[in-house]
Amino acid sequence: MDTMRDRFVDVTTRLLDEDPRLAVVLADITAAAFAPAQERHPDRVVNVGIREQLLVGAAGGLALTGMRPIAHTFASFLIERPFEQVKLDLVHQGVGAVLVSAAGSYDWPAGGRTHMSPGDVALLDTLPDWTVHVPGHPDEAERLLRHAYADGDRNVYVRLSGHQNAAAVPVEPGRFATVRTGSRGVVLAVGPMLDAVLAATGGLDVTVLYAATVRPFDAAGLRAALGDRADVVLVEPYLAGTSANEAHAALADRPHRVLGLGVPREEHRHYGSIEEHLAAYGLDAPSLRERIGTFLW
Numbered sequence: 001m002d003t004m005r006d007r008f009v010d011v012t013t014r015l016l017d018e019d020p021r022l023a024v025v026l027a028d029i030t031a032a033a034f035a036p037a038q039e040r041h042p043d044r045v046v047n048v049g050i051r052e053q054l055l056v057g058a059a060g061g062l063a064l065t066g067m068r069p070i071a072h073t074f075a076s077f078l079i080e081r082p083f084e085q086v087k088l089d090l091v092h093q094g095v096g097a098v099l100v101s102a103a104g105s106y107d108w109p110a111g112g113r114t115h116m117s118p119g120d121v122a123l124l125d126t127l128p129d130w131t132v133h134v135p136g137h138p139d140e141a142e143r144l145l146r147h148a149y150a151d152g153d154r155n156v157y158v159r160l161s162g163h164q165n166a167a168a169v170p171v172e173p174g175r176f177a178t179v180r181t182g183s184r185g186v187v188l189a190v191g192p193m194l195d196a197v198l199a200a201t202g203g204l205d206v207t208v209l210y211a212a213t214v215r216p217f218d219a220a221g222l223r224a225a226l227g228d229r230a231d232v233v234l235v236e237p238y239l240a241g242t243s244a245n246e247a248h249a250a251l252a253d254r255p256h257r258v259l260g261l262g263v264p265r266e267e268h269r270h271y272g273s274i275e276e277h278l279a280a281y282g283l284d285a286p287s288l289r290e291r292i293g294t295f296l297w
Contacts, residue, residue, distance in 0.1 A: 060089030219250035
């Protein structure tokens with residue numbers, strides 16, 4: 001199986017050949033994979049080097065000329081480091097770009113804390129009118145990337161990860177998908193957390209929803225999935241509780257409970273694999289089963 005990042009390069013390279021309005025801005029990361037596209041389109045594939053503020057600023061400048069820019073690097077260097085440029089060069093100027101990340105919360109533990117960004121989606125929540133896609137499979141990544149590129153001039157964040165599910169879900173951008181139905185509450189699995197959630201909830205009388213788009217939050221989809229019990233567990237591959245306020249707002253008119261599971265605020269100062277980090281965060285299937293069961297029963 002290819003990775004989401006592989007699919008991003010393939011899809012974007014083909015889009016560059018098809019649409020002269022599209023431009024790609026890089027900050028060294030994945031630049032070698034885009035070398036063939038850069039040879040064909042040297043004016044529309046730009047590598048600014050390890051200058052992440054310039055990466056976003058250049059994307060904003062291209063958008064001001066009427067182009068549709070895609071900016072790409074690791075999540076910590078795309079959202080956190082140049083956040084002032086995201087706020088000013090895109091949002092304040094009223095222009096849109098597609099930001100495509102790699103190496104999210106725990107993809108490359110050996111890279112250390114500098115390469116981990118569990119707070120990226122929460123940080124974007126401080127800005128208005130962002131669309132945020134969190135695919136869990138390369139097929140979903142392709143569909144959401146194409147949707148992001150064609151989404152007018154909106155600001156869109158596509159959060160890619162090396163952590164992915166075994167099979168794709170036929171996602172509809174902006175809508176939660178119902179994967180399993182039950183009566184004792186709803187577990188909302190975001191992106192690459194779906195496989196662990198399905199394993200954790202096997203045999204439990206719960207509804208499992210799947211979210212590959214988290215902003216805008218599908219409030220109607222969540223409400224429709226709930227029965228008499230308005231108990232919701234959010235399982236997100238980034239900072240725990242990032243979408244809790246969205247769930248509370250969706251259910252503001254009825255008594256409800258929300259449990260947010262995800263990467264904790266406390267820093268785990270150890271190297272290891274993705275699987276070891278998920279276990280340390282309580283996001284592996286056995287830990288999720290205990291935490292979900294304790295909350296719902």
